[in-house]
Amino acid sequence: MKKIRENGLVKGIAVVLFVLLTAAAVFSCFGVMYCYGNDLYGDVRSFYSTWYAHTAIRHIAYSEIMEPYWEFGDLSNLVEACRNREVDFDFRLSETDGNGVETRQLIDTIREDETYGCSSLDHMEMTDADGETVHYSLTVALRDPPVQGGSLYQYKRVFDVIYPLRSIVIVTLALSVLLLLADIVFLCCAAGHRRGRAGITRNWADKIPLDLYAAVLAVPFGMCLYLAVDGMGLASPVWNALGLLCLVLAAVAALAGLLSLCTRVKAGRWWHNTILFRLCHWLRRSGRTICRLTVRSFRTIPLVWRSLLVTGAVLILLLLLGYNGYWDGFSIFLYFLVSLAILAAVGFGILQMRRIQRAGEALAAGRFETKIDTRRMYWDFRRHAEHLNSIGDGMSIALEQRMRSERLKTELITNVSHDIKTPLTSIINYVDLLQKPHDDEEGAHYLQVLQRQSARLKKLTEDLVEASKASTGNLPVELVPTNAAESVNQALGEYQERLAAGGLSVVTTYPEDSATILADGRLLWRVLDNLLGNVGKYALAGTRVYVDVTARNGKVGISIKNISRQQLNVSADELMERFVRGDTARSTEGSGLGLNIARSLAELQHGALELTVDGDLFKAALLFDRVEGL
Numbered sequence: 001m002k003k004i005r006e007n008g009l010v011k012g013i014a015v016v017l018f019v020l021l022t023a024a025a026v027f028s029c030f031g032v033m034y035c036y037g038n039d040l041y042g043d044v045r046s047f048y049s050t051w052y053a054h055t056a057i058r059h060i061a062y063s064e065i066m067e068p069y070w071e072f073g074d075l076s077n078l079v080e081a082c083r084n085r086e087v088d089f090d091f092r093l094s095e096t097d098g099n100g101v102e103t104r105q106l107i108d109t110i111r112e113d114e115t116y117g118c119s120s121l122d123h124m125e126m127t128d129a130d131g132e133t134v135h136y137s138l139t140v141a142l143r144d145p146p147v148q149g150g151s152l153y154q155y156k157r158v159f160d161v162i163y164p165l166r167s168i169v170i171v172t173l174a175l176s177v178l179l180l181l182a183d184i185v186f187l188c189c190a191a192g193h194r195r196g197r198a199g200i201t202r203n204w205a206d207k208i209p210l211d212l213y214a215a216v217l218a219v220p221f222g223m224c225l226y227l228a229v230d231g232m233g234l235a236s237p238v239w240n241a242l243g244l245l246c247l248v249l250a251a252v253a254a255l256a257g258l259l260s261l262c263t264r265v266k267a268g269r270w271w272h273n274t275i276l277f278r279l280c281h282w283l284r285r286s287g288r289t290i291c292r293l294t295v296r297s298f299r300t301i302p303l304v305w306r307s308l309l310v311t312g313a314v315l316i317l318l319l320l321l322g323y324n325g326y327w328d329g330f331s332i333f334l335y336f337l338v339s340l341a342i343l344a345a346v347g348f349g350i351l352q353m354r355r356i357q358r359a360g361e362a363l364a365a366g367r368f369e370t371k372i373d374t375r376r377m378y379w380d381f382r383r384h385a386e387h388l389n390s391i392g393d394g395m396s397i398a399l400e401q402r403m404r405s406e407r408l409k410t411e412l413i414t415n416v417s418h419d420i421k422t423p424l425t426s427i428i429n430y431v432d433l434l435q436k437p438h439d440d441e442e443g444a445h446y447l448q449v450l451q452r453q454s455a456r457l458k459k460l461t462e463d464l465v466e467a468s469k470a471s472t473g474n475l476p477v478e479l480v481p482t483n484a485a486e487s488v489n490q491a492l493g494e495y496q497e498r499l500a501a502g503g504l505s506v507v508t509t510y511p512e513d514s515a516t517i518l519a520d521g522r523l524l525w526r527v528l529d530n531l532l533g534n535v536g537k538y539a540l541a542g543t544r545v546y547v548d549v550t551a552r553n554g555k556v557g558i559s560i561k562n563i564s565r566q567q568l569n570v571s572a573d574e575l576m577e578r579f580v581r582g583d584t585a586r587s588t589e590g591s592g593l594g595l596n597i598a599r600s601l602a603e604l605q606h607g608a609l610e611l612t613v614d615g616d617l618f619k620a621a622l623l624f625d626r627v628e629g630l
Contacts, residue, residue, distance in 0.1 A: 008195065014187050015255075021180040022251040028173035034158070035166045047159040048117030048142060056152060057120040057140045060089050065138060069093070070126055075107055082109040088146040088153070090114065092139040096123065102137060110141055117144035187255070192263035200267045206260050210274045214257055221253040307350045308343055315339045352381040359388050368396040423453040477604050479518040481627055484556050485510045485549045487521065491528040492547065495536065503541035504562070511551040517624040519605045527609070530598045531560050531620050540565045540616070551626055558622040568613050595620075 035041055038050040047053060064087075069075055081087045090109040094102045100123060110116075119141035125133050146152040162169070192200035205213060223246075264270035271277050355372060362370035370392060372385040430446045430453075438446070492506060499506060535545055539562040546561040599609040602622060612619040 011187065011190050014183055014190070018180065018183050018187065018255060019248055019252065021176050021183060023248050024172060025176040025180055026247050026251075028169045028176055031162050031165065031169035032173055034162055035169065038159070040163055040166045046117070047156045047163075048144065050159065052155055053118055053142060053152075054120065057089075057118070057142060060091075061120070061122055061138055061140050065091055065093065065140070066124060066136075079107060079109055085143070085147060088143055088150050090116070090141050090143070094137050096135040096137050098125075098133075098135045100137065106136075110139065114141075115144050116141040118142050184255070184258070187259055188262045191259040192266050200263060202263060202267060205256070206263045206267075207273070209278070210261070210264060210270065211276050212274075213260060217253045217257045221250045308347055311343055311346045312339075315342065349381070352377050352385075356381065356385050356388060359385070359392075363388065363392055363395070368392045368399065420457070423457040426450075426453040427457070477520050477523065479520055479605060481516050482519040482521055482524065484515040484517050484519075484551075484558055484624065487519075487524055488528065488547060488549055488558055491525065491532055494529075495532045498536050499532075499545065502536055502539065504535070504539055504543060504545050506545045506547055509546075509548040509550075511549055513551050514626075515549055515551040515556045516627045517556045517607075518627055519607070519624065523601045523605060527598045527601050527622065528558075530595070534595070534620075535560060535562050538565050538618070539563060554626050554628075556624045556626045558624075559619060560621075561617060561619045564616045564618050568616060568618065 038044060038052060044050050064078065065075065068078070075093075078087075082090050090111065092108040092110050093106045095104040095106060097103050119139055121137065121139045124136045124138060126136070127133055142152065146156055192202065192206075194201040208216075261270070264273065359370050359372045371389055374382045374385045374389075377385055427450055430450050434443065434446050488508075492508065496506075539545060543563040546559070548557075548559045550557045550559075595609075595611065602609040605624070607622060607624040610621045610623070612621070
């Protein structure tokens with residue numbers, strides 16, 4: 001099928017078939033129309049029984065006989081033409097008494113030796129110059145055969161040709177139309193395909209703008225169609241042939257336009273190759289350019305003046321539309337005052353909006369300290385300005401927190417690198433010393449250092465894993481009623497000797513009421529262990545450590561306060577971060593993860609850990625919900 005569709009010879013044959021089938025369809029269509037119009041499929045058996053023959057008799061009776069007789073009263077020329085067989089008819093004209101009885105014969109050219117195809121008798125009346133009514137009877141008889149060369153003769157020839165073919169023309173019309181449709185479908189499918197070329201190929205006609213091409217084809221199409229209708233309406237066979245030819249040419253022009261449209265549609269975006277589309281596209285671009293330039297020019301005007309200008313134009317337009325010629329001076333003056341009030345209100349609102357706009361531009365530029373004075377602002381302007389002030393404060397806080405977070409991340413990387421590098425370096429160095437000559441005492445010392453540093457590295461790794469689990473909530477938690485005072489007392493018992501060795505004395509305070517909380521005993525012990533361990537590491541020797549347990553307002557609090565051995569130059573929030581220690585010199589062993597783990601463990605038990613630093617005073621406070629009735 002593809003080869004047939006791309007074959008130029010086949011497409012040429014299809015075009016020739018289109019012309020022939022079009023001619024056959026047109027000829028058959030006119031034949032069928034002629035047959036139905038003259039009732040050839042009914043009772044008509046001869047030309048003289050057709051509608052045309054009877055219409056011709058009527059036409060002859062009035063236009064060629066009675067009208068000249070009424071106007072001139074002399075038909076001698078017509079009588080002479082009848083006797084010389086120059087016309088297609090003979091006639092008999094008589095006066096009657098009004099009842100159809102002939103009173104006087106005026107003209108009679110009908111002869112008994114003449115053969116007539118059909119005749120017609122009409123009764124007519126007219127008013128003479130004296131106002132009297134005169135009655136006539138007129139008989140018109142058509143000769144058989146008609147005079148050669150006349151219009152009746154040509155129509156009879158057409159009848160003699162079509163009448164025997166009246167059934168064949170129907171079959172011919174149906175077959176020619178079906179074949180013509182199939183041929184058109186093939187041509188539409190083959191349009192745009194060329195042998196040896198992939199895809200759709202446009203010819204020179206397809207590159208012409210579609211609407212221009214349609215207009216060019218419309219001229220010959222319209223002319224041929226007009227000539228075809230005009231020629232087919234005449235009785236001359238020559239004119240009929242010319243009309244048929246013009247109709248075929250019109251069909252060829254329509255086919256050319258259809259095939260070009262099919263090719264364009266297959267190629268895609270066919271509407272782009274039209275003058276109308278290009279004109280609309282140009283108008284749209286021009287309109288957009290004009291609108292853009294207008295808006296750009298309008299925006300160069302300051303906002304206040306621009307708003308006043310628009311408001312003033314609207315007020316003037318309303319005045320022109322509402323003025324009906326009956327306004328008095330007071331009405332005009334009142335409208336003028338109202339317009340001034342509207343302009344003042346709009347100007348005042350625009351000034352406030354301009355202040356808000358400038359503040360927004362400052363915030364967008366990063367100047368978060370910008371504040372809007374809202375003392376002279378009203379309604380929504382004041383609320384919007386206050387919102388912008390709040391946004392500026394919030395963005396300042398967010399920026400500060402982000403900078404702090406970035407700083408803490410940097411410190412995190414530095415601290416974790418230091419904490420991991422220190423034991424690793426010691427391990428590497430002492431392994432190297434063990435590989436060199438040494439005595440037993442030195443070897444024992446080296447092994448002791450290796451054991452201590454490997455344990456430190458192991459503890460750091462475990463703390464990292466535990467901090468990760470605690471912060472993500474991946475530790476099992478079993479909350480049961482727990483007496484906070486007893487848990488604290490047990491923890492202090494475990495650390496009593498260690499704290500005493502550091503020269504620290506513990507001062508405890510317990511509540512009189514029950515201090516029962518929902519907690520996991522194992523996790524609570526790890527929190528207290530971390531806090532008391534930090535006291536043993538960092539508290540100043542010879543000072544007191546205050547441990548208080550309180551129960552009030554539905555809460556149970558556990559606080560531990562001590563004096564730091566070294567100056568605390570970091571905030572409580574920073575101490576809660578990972579790898580941050582109160583020992584900024586990092587001379588003591590530790591991962592800096594303890595407080596962060598403790599806070600996460602407290603949160604897993606639905607509690608909270610808060611730190612407070614006041615000079616050298618360090619305070620850690622645990623807060624849990626109190627369980628009543630236990």
